[in-house]
Amino acid sequence: MLDLRWIRESPEALDRALGRRGEPPAAARVGALDAERRACQTRFQECRQRRNALSREIGRAKAAGEPADELIAEVSRLKDGERDAEEAERKAAAELDALLEGMPNPPDEDVPDGTDEAGNVELSRTGARPEFDFAPKDHVELGEALGLMDFERAAFLSGARFVVLRGALARLERALAQFMLDVHTEEFGYEEVSPPTLVRSPALFGTGQLPKFEQDLFRTDTGHWLIPTAEVPLTNMAGGRILAEEELPLRFTAFTPCYRSEAGSAGRDTRGMIRQHQFQKVELVSVAHPDASAGEHERMTRAAEAILERLELPWRRVILCTGDMGAAARKTYDLEVWLPGQGAYREISSCSNCGDYQARRMNARFRPSGSKATRFVHTLNGSGLALGRALIALLENGQQADGSVVLPPAIRPYMGGCERLE
């Protein structure tokens, strides 16, 4: 949600921001609706003011025992005009709100311009890619050969885009979650949270998934939505609240399942575990002071990178261009892990600074100490990391010629000392 006052002051900045996002200019329309709304409001308020004054006079007349019929008749005559003005105001306001609610967050100045993922810019590469003296397999081959990954059973149970993990692989997923949570809570100061994974509409409106991206979500017949990411409940921890300045930053981490309908992704990543309707993820969320959010963004991204580092996985950091960023984000780093079976880097974490965009939508504020006014907080979220993809990365990078998989030392304590899947 954008700040109407900001648009009023610098409409050209809005159109520039929208242009960078590949959206048509809207400042003129916003300005017109805003002016319309204000004109109607003024008209309405003048009517109402007259009516209020007359009503007060009626009260006084009645109290004094004087007749008030004449005044009452006059008030009745005023009503139609008032109703029209109010109706017109409401219409303009509704259209204006819908317009503002649908607009994406203006990108940060240092976000590169671009229309799609081809415009993303690689910032760094870390970790050595493994060298194989055989043709590396992908995780599907590896997992199925080990008898630990079963897509057929999953299809039998749930259809396409699901998987059944068994034995050591099921345990590996749990081990990874445990490992990530430990690092984030013990070393980066995140508070572990176990949130609901069914939420109501306002929570999803707050983070920006609703109303625009309803088709990406699953919904229950009780009207609840299955969360597409723990960003939703964690960020909403601050929703509707007025925090004390000293409470900032809030740092939350959670391990939850995530549900996505993948409505628009037919035919993409249909093989394996890359893109599923359901996957597990350890999420990071920070609620920060506006002056501190840029630094918090770097810090959060490093926390996610720390996981990759300890799992000895090769990755690169990419900054998303204006055309590839989510609507709520003002700046996003993607971490992409190397997958030998795909011969490509694939997203395993996405860390975004949303500025005050979500905070406005969910009314998340803080009170600067000594001030009576409130300000919107900044919200940030990042994967720390997606578990399915981390698991894939371990399989494909740790694979041996015989089809077994060597696990990195960092995860072994969580696997009861197990060093190798075979």
Next chain:
RNA sequence: GGAUGGGUGGCAGAGCGGUUGAAUGCACCGGUCUUGAAAACCGGCGUGGGCACAAGUCCACCGCGGGUUCGAAUCCCGCCCCAUCCGCCA
């Protein structure tokens, strides 16, 4: 699922249909007192918006939406949410 009770300012909590935007307390801000702090006392203190250069002034907001009325936080209807009890259940 059934039955009650309830949703008012940052929080707690009043509010006969007519200057109630709303008592009171806490918190907060300023001041007096004090070597300093606390206490006590005095004063201030909701949000959003329109108009105005401004002082200011006006409008809206007591969960949400309708209705009754000249006038609604207060009466009526619908919806949402919360709490408690019962039933069911991991």
